[in-house]
Amino acid sequence: MQRTEIKWLWQNATELADKQVTVGGWVKTIRDSKQLGFIELNDGSNFNNLQIVFEDSKIDNFKDVAKFNVGAAIIVTGAVVLTPNAKQPLEIHAQKIELEGASAPDYPLQKKRHSLEYLRSIAHLRPRTNTFAAVFRVRSVAAYAIHKFFNERGFVYAHTPLITGSDCEGAGEMFRITTLDAKNPPLKEDGSVDFSQDFFGKMTCLTVSGQLEAECMAMAFAKVYTFGPTFRAENSNTARHAAEFWMIEPEIAFADLDDDMQLAQDMIKYVLKYVMEQCPAEMKFFNDFYDPDKALISRLTNLVDSDFGKVTYTEAVKLLEEHKDEFDYPVYWGCDLQTEHERYLTEKIFKKPVFVTDYPKEIKAFYMRMNDDNKTVAAMDLLVPGVGEIIGGSQREERLDVLLSRMEELDLKADDYSWYLDLRRYGGTKHAGYGLGFERLIMYMTGISNIRDVLPFPRTTGSAEY
Amino acid sequence: MQRTEIKWLWQNATELADKQVTVGGWVKTIRDSKQLGFIELNDGSNFNNLQIVFEDSKIDNFKDVAKFNVGAAIIVTGAVVLTPNAKQPLEIHAQKIELEGASAPDYPLQKKRHSLEYLRSIAHLRPRTNTFAAVFRVRSVAAYAIHKFFNERGFVYAHTPLITGSDCEGAGEMFRITTLDAKNPPLKEDGSVDFSQDFFGKMTCLTVSGQLEAECMAMAFAKVYTFGPTFRAENSNTARHAAEFWMIEPEIAFADLDDDMQLAQDMIKYVLKYVMEQCPAEMKFFNDFYDPDKALISRLTNLVDSDFGKVTYTEAVKLLEEHKDEFDYPVYWGCDLQTEHERYLTEKIFKKPVFVTDYPKEIKAFYMRMNDDNKTVAAMDLLVPGVGEIIGGSQREERLDVLLSRMEELDLKADDYSWYLDLRRYGGTKHAGYGLGFERLIMYMTGISNIRDVLPFPRTTGSAEY
Numbered sequence: 001m002q003r004t005e006i007k008w009l010w011q012n013a014t015e016l017a018d019k020q021v022t023v024g025g026w027v028k029t030i031r032d033s034k035q036l037g038f039i040e041l042n043d044g045s046n047f048n049n050l051q052i053v054f055e056d057s058k059i060d061n062f063k064d065v066a067k068f069n070v071g072a073a074i075i076v077t078g079a080v081v082l083t084p085n086a087k088q089p090l091e092i093h094a095q096k097i098e099l100e101g102a103s104a105p106d107y108p109l110q111k112k113r114h115s116l117e118y119l120r121s122i123a124h125l126r127p128r129t130n131t132f133a134a135v136f137r138v139r140s141v142a143a144y145a146i147h148k149f150f151n152e153r154g155f156v157y158a159h160t161p162l163i164t165g166s167d168c169e170g171a172g173e174m175f176r177i178t179t180l181d182a183k184n185p186p187l188k189e190d191g192s193v194d195f196s197q198d199f200f201g202k203m204t205c206l207t208v209s210g211q212l213e214a215e216c217m218a219m220a221f222a223k224v225y226t227f228g229p230t231f232r233a234e235n236s237n238t239a240r241h242a243a244e245f246w247m248i249e250p251e252i253a254f255a256d257l258d259d260d261m262q263l264a265q266d267m268i269k270y271v272l273k274y275v276m277e278q279c280p281a282e283m284k285f286f287n288d289f290y291d292p293d294k295a296l297i298s299r300l301t302n303l304v305d306s307d308f309g310k311v312t313y314t315e316a317v318k319l320l321e322e323h324k325d326e327f328d329y330p331v332y333w334g335c336d337l338q339t340e341h342e343r344y345l346t347e348k349i350f351k352k353p354v355f356v357t358d359y360p361k362e363i364k365a366f367y368m369r370m371n372d373d374n375k376t377v378a379a380m381d382l383l384v385p386g387v388g389e390i391i392g393g394s395q396r397e398e399r400l401d402v403l404l405s406r407m408e409e410l411d412l413k414a415d416d417y418s419w420y421l422d423l424r425r426y427g428g429t430k431h432a433g434y435g436l437g438f439e440r441l442i443m444y445m446t447g448i449s450n451i452r453d454v455l456p457f458p459r460t461t462g463s464a465e466y
Numbered sequence: 467m468q469r470t471e472i473k474w475l476w477q478n479a480t481e482l483a484d485k486q487v488t489v490g491g492w493v494k495t496i497r498d499s500k501q502l503g504f505i506e507l508n509d510g511s512n513f514n515n516l517q518i519v520f521e522d523s524k525i526d527n528f529k530d531v532a533k534f535n536v537g538a539a540i541i542v543t544g545a546v547v548l549t550p551n552a553k554q555p556l557e558i559h560a561q562k563i564e565l566e567g568a569s570a571p572d573y574p575l576q577k578k579r580h581s582l583e584y585l586r587s588i589a590h591l592r593p594r595t596n597t598f599a600a601v602f603r604v605r606s607v608a609a610y611a612i613h614k615f616f617n618e619r620g621f622v623y624a625h626t627p628l629i630t631g632s633d634c635e636g637a638g639e640m641f642r643i644t645t646l647d648a649k650n651p652p653l654k655e656d657g658s659v660d661f662s663q664d665f666f667g668k669m670t671c672l673t674v675s676g677q678l679e680a681e682c683m684a685m686a687f688a689k690v691y692t693f694g695p696t697f698r699a700e701n702s703n704t705a706r707h708a709a710e711f712w713m714i715e716p717e718i719a720f721a722d723l724d725d726d727m728q729l730a731q732d733m734i735k736y737v738l739k740y741v742m743e744q745c746p747a748e749m750k751f752f753n754d755f756y757d758p759d760k761a762l763i764s765r766l767t768n769l770v771d772s773d774f775g776k777v778t779y780t781e782a783v784k785l786l787e788e789h790k791d792e793f794d795y796p797v798y799w800g801c802d803l804q805t806e807h808e809r810y811l812t813e814k815i816f817k818k819p820v821f822v823t824d825y826p827k828e829i830k831a832f833y834m835r836m837n838d839d840n841k842t843v844a845a846m847d848l849l850v851p852g853v854g855e856i857i858g859g860s861q862r863e864e865r866l867d868v869l870l871s872r873m874e875e876l877d878l879k880a881d882d883y884s885w886y887l888d889l890r891r892y893g894g895t896k897h898a899g900y901g902l903g904f905e906r907l908i909m910y911m912t913g914i915s916n917i918r919d920v921l922p923f924p925r926t927t928g929s930a931e932y
Contacts, residue, residue, distance in 0.1 A: 003720050005620065005688075007620065024688075024719075024720040024895070025688070026685075026686075026893050027893070043688050044622070044686055044687035044688040044689070044719075045620055045687075045688065045689075071892045071893045072893050073719075073720075073893040073894065073895045075720070100720070100893075100894075100895050100896070101864065101890070101893050101894035101895050102893070103891075103892045103893045104891045104892060107892045107893075123682075124679075124682040124885040124886075124888060124889070125682070125888065125892065127682065127683050127685075127686035127687065128685070128686045132686075133686060133687075136622060136624065136683070136686075136687070137622060137687075139623075139625070140621075140622040140623040140624070143613075143623050143625075144613055144617050144623065147609075147610055147613050151610050154471065154473065154511055155606075156510070156602060156603060156606040157605075157606040157609050157610065158602065158606070158922055159605070159609075159695075159712055159921070159922060160922060160923065161710060161921075161922070161923045161924075161925055161930070161932070162628070162695050162710060163641075163697075163709065163710050163925045163930055164930065164932075165930040165931065165932075166932065175629075175643045175644065175645060175665065176643065176644055176645065176648065177641045177642065177643045177644075177672065178641065178642055178643075178644065178648070179641060179642065179699050180648075182642065182644070182646075182651060182659045182661075182669075183651065183653070183657075183658065183659045185648060185649065187649070191649075192649065193648045193649045195648075199641065199699055199701075199709065199927065199928075200709075200925065200927075200928060200929060200930035201928045201929070201930075202930065204930050206643065212932075213590075213922065213923055213932055216589075216590040216591070216593065216922075216932075217593055217602070217922065219492075219593075219594070220492075220510055220593035220594045220598075220599060220602075221510035221511075221593065221599075221602070221603075222471075222490075222491070222509050222510040222511065223510070223511075228694065228695060229625075229628050229694060229695065231629075233645050233665055235665075243629065243665065243666075244627060244628060244629050246625055253490075253510075253539075254469050254490040254539075254541070254566070398567065419590040419931075419932055420590075422590060422591065423590070424567070425569075425570045426537045426569045426570060426573045426591065427492045427493070427537045427538050427539040427566075427567050427568070427569045427573075428539065428566075428567035429490070429539045429566050429567050430566070455625070455627075456624055456625060456626060456627070456679065456682075456683065457626065457627045457679055458627075459627055459629045459666065461665065461666075462665075462666060462667045463666060463667070464627070464629055464630065464631040464666035464667075464668065464670050465631065465885075466627070466630075466631075466632065466678075466679055466682075466885055
């Protein structure tokens with residue numbers, strides 16, 4: 001069977017008048033009067049459906065076809081008829097309609113609109129709805145845009161490991177992975193679990209970041225990025241947290257915090273532009289149905305042409321203190337900014353994405369480069385309207401002595417990080433990097449407000465279905 | 467600092483005569499006589515090094531530079547001098563050399579050649595060697611080629627979950643993931659571990675395949691693929707097995723086993739061609755140093771222009787039985803082919819990649835489509851020289867009644883797979899797919915014979931360093 005895709009029909013409509021084609025897809029709607037019927041068909045290649053016109057006088061199984069249920073898979077051969085005055089460029093007048101796979105009458109996705117909550121309960125079927133067809137197409141195109149962006153700039157894509165033996169002890173937010181007997185694990189003489197008998201000969205966890213390994217690669221290739229799943233065993237049941245999510249982590253050598261922010265901004269703009277070009281129908285759908293002001297596209301378009309905001313943490317706190325009555329959480333120099341603070345900055349004060357830089361060292365990780373004030377580190381978070389933080393990054397501490405003294409302050413054992421410290425012993429360079437939460441980028445681009453609706457099969461506290 | 471990359475210099479050499487440039491990179495070799503010295507510099511953008519010539523009369527820190535150790539990171543400003551008669555197109559005559567990061571004298575990667583085994587023990591530094599610079603560049607370019615291939619064909623990239631609640635019970639080759647106390651897990655009244663108190667409210671594992679979830683997506687988008695990490699808790703300490711590896715799993719609707727094999731062949735050829743075009747220096751290196759006959763490139767080039775072999779399992783067994791004395795393991799109809807059998811088929815009999823099709827149902831998975839003989843299923847494995855199996859695929863059983871009776875034979879509970887069965891209840895189509903082991907593809911393309919040397923930080927039985 002030579003199946004022609006609906007997207008191809010759409011793109012080549014003018015050359016196809018009266019041509020015979022065969023299409024295959026799923027019935028989205030079907031209606032008929034006595035001798036005439038209409039099917040809206042979708043084959044996954046195109047956001048918009050293809051109209052199939054079927055007539056009793058033209059096909060030999062009109063009555064059977066008229067009984068097809070929504071959701072059925074069918075194969076249609078027919079003639080292309082151009083419809084220049086309609087929304088769609090063409091329709092198919094069927095000569096033959098075959099049932100590829102029937103759909104039972106209890107198919108859950110009937111024409112009426114379903115809530116996103118309900119659709120989560122049938123995650124195996126929801127990609128067939130308009131919303132999720134658009135979400136997962138945009139997700140796919142955005143992922144490709146990210147690879148394309150880094151590839152064009154000569155970055156090496158590094159597959160850092162997900163299973164890690166580092167940082168496991170006492171890491172409250174990590175998942176342990178094991179093949180030991182769950183009930184009766186082997187014990188050591190002191191009564192503690194003998195992880196030397198576990199699969200990897202020690203305790204292992206699922207990684208929360210590939211950064212440290214990416215730094216190893218950056219000290220060879222100068223420009224690398226990761227793009228893979230990441231995990232948090234955080235018991236937070238919010239619309240912004242998933243236990244398994246995808247993260248992009250570039251790492252660049254011979255680079256400082258400004259280079260890092262420039263890269264982040266270039267990347268975000270590149271992805272937005274690419275998705276808007278490649279997915280106009282999907283983006284129009286989000287604009288019309290998921291943006292209260294129907295202004296999603298104009299907002300993103302403006303963004304591509306303007307610079308992101310930039311503010312130091314210290315200035316940001318001053319700006320927020322002027323509005324402290326509007327927040328649930330206190331805001332003061334030294335505090336970790338809450339989502340409400342982040343969103344206020346980006347939505348109310350800057351009204352666009354904004355980088356917050358130079359955070360107090362106490363609320364940031366050990367590897368971030370100490371500023372000359374000895375109080376703040378060369379960190380940056382990118383905040384975007386509607387979501388809050390989507391990127392967290394920093395210049396890394398390349399000075400071995402400074403790094404070691406910071407680790408000592410934080411009670412981190414140098415022995416546990418000897419390989420990481422080696423990067424500073426052997427040809428270390430100024431370098432920087434960041435982590436982009438991929439789902440949050442998709443939420444930002446689509447207006448979808450729950451992370452469970454941008455992951456095909458979300459894993460969250462208490463839920464790992466499918 | 468405006469750093470020019472060596473790759474760019476290489477590509478634009480003819481226009482750069484006498485121009486001043488600044489480069490940054492790592493010292494691969496350094497030697498000097500009294501007033502003149504040479505540095506081979508690599509910045510990760512280019513497989514080949516850039517020669518830096520430094521003279522006492524031209525720079526003000528000649529003595530310091532001459533003492534730089536191998537591995538040091540430096541920044542060099544100088545004039546481009548074309549070298550049309552040398553292997554490299556140009557060299558830089560330094561006007562200024564700054565030390566960005568020193569390299570301690572005990573830097574492990576001195577000029578001498580190191581064994582791959584030794585280099586595994588310093589995985590954080592090995593990307594700086596020729597072999598691993600080439601391996602990880604090829605890996606990155608091959609990954610991009612895969613995304614590009616599927617993107618050009620309109621596939622949706624689907625991020626299927628790594629944490630799974632399916633198939634966990636009794637799955638010997640799966641890693642359990644948990645946040646329960648390792649020593650004193652909560653118990654139920656019957657004394658068994660109470661997984662309802664675990665993070666996801668049940669026992670969860672790391673996935674061995676995203677196929678079943680990809681099938682859900684394929685029944686909406688018709689053409690999808692996954693590309694992500696996959697896990698096996700297999701206690702096999704071989705050169706071909708890792709506990710964490712990357713897999714590509716396309717899934718196509720309205721497609722049968724022939725379509726599946728065509729897709730696999732097109733994909734492999736596309737990736738080989740793309741990598742040979744994009745990485746000529748790296749591929750020449752593998753050809754000259756990792757192929758006993760220095761015939762890697764000619765072999766891969768021929769392959770791109772010819773069809774892969776095709777043989778049924780039944781025919782393959784007959785062919786192998788003629789050589790049974792050459793094998794350690796017995797070969798007979800019904801046996802699971804061993805690596806030695808697979809390699810014999812592809813290396814000795816077909817002398818090229820070969821698809822083996824239509825395996826006995828007993829040695830294949832429950833979801834594979836039953837052939838009319840009721841003995842074999844529409845499965846295919848792709849075997850390649852030097853590696854053995856790199857792809858395993860099948861047409862999937864789309865007939866609900868056949869699938870249910872097969873599951874019953876295998877004692878699989880329909881309730882556990884209700885969502886998977888729904889795909890056959892609601893508009894199922896003929897469909898097919900396969901899994902490509904990404905590391906094995908890289909091994910095949912490079913001639914590197916141990917999977918530990920194509921993964922940046924390999925995870926194998928007893929080993930999860932870094």
